[in-house]
Amino acid sequence: MLCWEGYDSRWFAGHLRQSVDIELNTQILYSDFATADMLKQNRAGHWDVLNINNAYVRDFLLPAGCIQNLQNEALHQHVETLPNFAQRFVDWTQVNGNYFGVLQRFGPFNLVVNTNAIDLNSARDQGFALADDSAFHGRYAILLYEDFNLFHVCMASGVNPFLPLSSEELALVGAKIQQWIKHAACLSVDHHELNKKLVEGEIDFYLSGGIYTASPARRAGHKEIVAVTPVRGPIGGRGGIAFAEVSSILARSENPLIAEKMLEHILSSEIAVRIAQNCNTSN
Numbered sequence: 001m002l003c004w005e006g007y008d009s010r011w012f013a014g015h016l017r018q019s020v021d022i023e024l025n026t027q028i029l030y031s032d033f034a035t036a037d038m039l040k041q042n043r044a045g046h047w048d049v050l051n052i053n054n055a056y057v058r059d060f061l062l063p064a065g066c067i068q069n070l071q072n073e074a075l076h077q078h079v080e081t082l083p084n085f086a087q088r089f090v091d092w093t094q095v096n097g098n099y100f101g102v103l104q105r106f107g108p109f110n111l112v113v114n115t116n117a118i119d120l121n122s123a124r125d126q127g128f129a130l131a132d133d134s135a136f137h138g139r140y141a142i143l144l145y146e147d148f149n150l151f152h153v154c155m156a157s158g159v160n161p162f163l164p165l166s167s168e169e170l171a172l173v174g175a176k177i178q179q180w181i182k183h184a185a186c187l188s189v190d191h192h193e194l195n196k197k198l199v200e201g202e203i204d205f206y207l208s209g210g211i212y213t214a215s216p217a218r219r220a221g222h223k224e225i226v227a228v229t230p231v232r233g234p235i236g237g238r239g240g241i242a243f244a245e246v247s248s249i250l251a252r253s254e255n256p257l258i259a260e261k262m263l264e265h266i267l268s269s270e271i272a273v274r275i276a277q278n279c280n281t282s283n
Helices: 010-018 032-040 056-062 074-083 083-092 120-132 148-154 167-183 191-199 212-221 256-265 269-276
Strands: 049-053 102-114 140-142 186-188 205-212 226-227 244-249
Touching: 010 269, 032 049, 032 140, 032 148, 049 056, 049 256, 056 083, 056 244, 074 102, 074 256, 083 102, 083 244, 102 120, 102 148, 102 186, 102 191, 102 212, 102 256, 102 269, 120 148, 120 167, 120 205, 120 226, 140 148, 140 167, 140 191, 148 167, 148 191, 148 205, 186 191, 191 205, 191 212, 191 226, 205 212, 205 226, 212 226, 244 256
Parallel strands: 140 186, 140 205
Antiparallel strands: 049 244, 102 205, 102 226, 102 244
């Protein structure tokens, strides 16, 4: 399984082995695009299951023939168990009634602040413009989740990342990237490191981030660490994004029946909760 953090735990591997007699090997990914491109270019080696963020499955890998449709009817019915607010994500798992993936983890992903340093309402109002304030130069960090960084730097530039970008808009985005890096205290791929810097007062906020990345600090009792979604922005007035993970079976899988058995298992109530809140995360 190629996946985001959580499915790689020893507990999950042991549970699969004991419950459904499946041996699990995982590789963590940090970039949806890099992983999807690797699969499309047939450079990924042998994998059966892919856990990745929504658009890269339906709009990128499926048309390229990298994903197979699910045959198990129980997997088709998983959408009936989703809460009402998650129904909007169903279209990311099917085309014309043909299901190619299951949904499980989702959440807002924008920026994370220390409310001892930044008022929460102010953070929501200013959003990514916090990085433009000279008072915060050297007081923020960038979590290097490249796909999310690109969404956010577009929004910070007043550009809708879901539309084609003009050359002028690309120039704005490029300048904003340089500005963010120039004034950042540090760049890291480790949200645990950035949470520690937030708690210890070395930085006041980081972008990109969300409930998923803020939760380890909050679980440790640091309730001043809060995920923030901006209240306005260039996406039809909206200023933030949410992710939804889709777990699918790769077209080159040699074990599709086992893979479907595994997907069915992770949708059970006990496993769904443990996976969503595994490794001190909270989706």
